[in-house]
Amino acid sequence: MSKVRHLLGISGGKDSAALAIYLFNKYPKLDIEYYTCDTGEELDETYQLIQNLENYFGKKILNLRAAENSSISPFDHFLTMYGGFLPSSNSRWCTKKLKLEPFENFVSSDQVISYVGIRGDEDRDGYISRKTNIQSIFPFRRNIWSEDVVRKFLNNSIIDQSISCCELVDLSNKRNRFVELLSKPLSPSFTMQNKLNLLFDLGIKETNRLIFEFLKSTEYPLAKETDFPLLDNEEILVRDDIFRILEESGVGVPEYYKKIEFEVNGKKGDYSRSRSGCYFCFFQQKIEWVWLYEQHPDRFSQAQEYEKDGYTWNQEESLAQLIQPERIIKIKEDYLKRTLRKAKQKSPYLLDILGEAEGEGCAACFI
């Protein structure tokens, strides 16, 4: 029996849902435990997505609910403890209390591989646990390893060790080139990223196997495994693939991603919500608050009720100010201008302009 647990957190966002489906189908022998950390304040579409995934897997997704014995929602429970102090990007007690702590309690001291749905077209690393018994793996990227693993493997002080890994891996006629590359020390003109890219260009599977050999000399959870099927995975999945996986599986794309048309001063545009997470999340853009007000007025009112004793979700204006008619017009106009500017720049991410802020915020809530 494996000594390592395999965990995958479903945030309610499209990427983690697609990753769960992808691994479920491609690696059925990996005994993955799917979990979600419910804040009690998610959008209905998120709960629907979890339900759809449960139907697809034919099993329950574990709900790691913080303060589970409380009679109020986990978010409200901790808000009361914090004296009504609303979380913000500078003070994110919500992520810590509602997402990270329940996850780390669930893991305890077990050796864990945590699968993270950051895509091949994104440039970020997501949640990296500081606990040494939790190792993050990124199956959608060419580089499935977390930055700390790569940093250790390519550290100049262990060049001899990394070269010796070449003796343990089948590199066939690429051996000399791998040895040559691994021998070259990092420097300001030859960065870790340069070296890593060259290694992957030479061979993804081979580089993965070299890193896997190196890990055997460390305390990382994968050191306890005799093999790991993702070492041979050369697929790189990007935004379109995510939508395809969700559609083709029948699980579906959460409704809040679907664009809704609006008109302002004779000009047409469309909006949607770009991410999962609590309906009142302070990371959302102004246009998303307007979307919430117009498309989910009940949820907007609930968000508004939290604004008291001088606390507001946005630093510079209250929700009551944000929904003044002239303010809504201004937000929509600014948003249209921004999308137009982006269109002119021919951004590769144009498929979904709202996705512009996707990289910000909390990986535990939005992936």
Ligand code: SF4
């Ligand atoms: S979605 Fe936003 S408000 Fe909710 S826990 Fe995550 S960061 Fe906090």
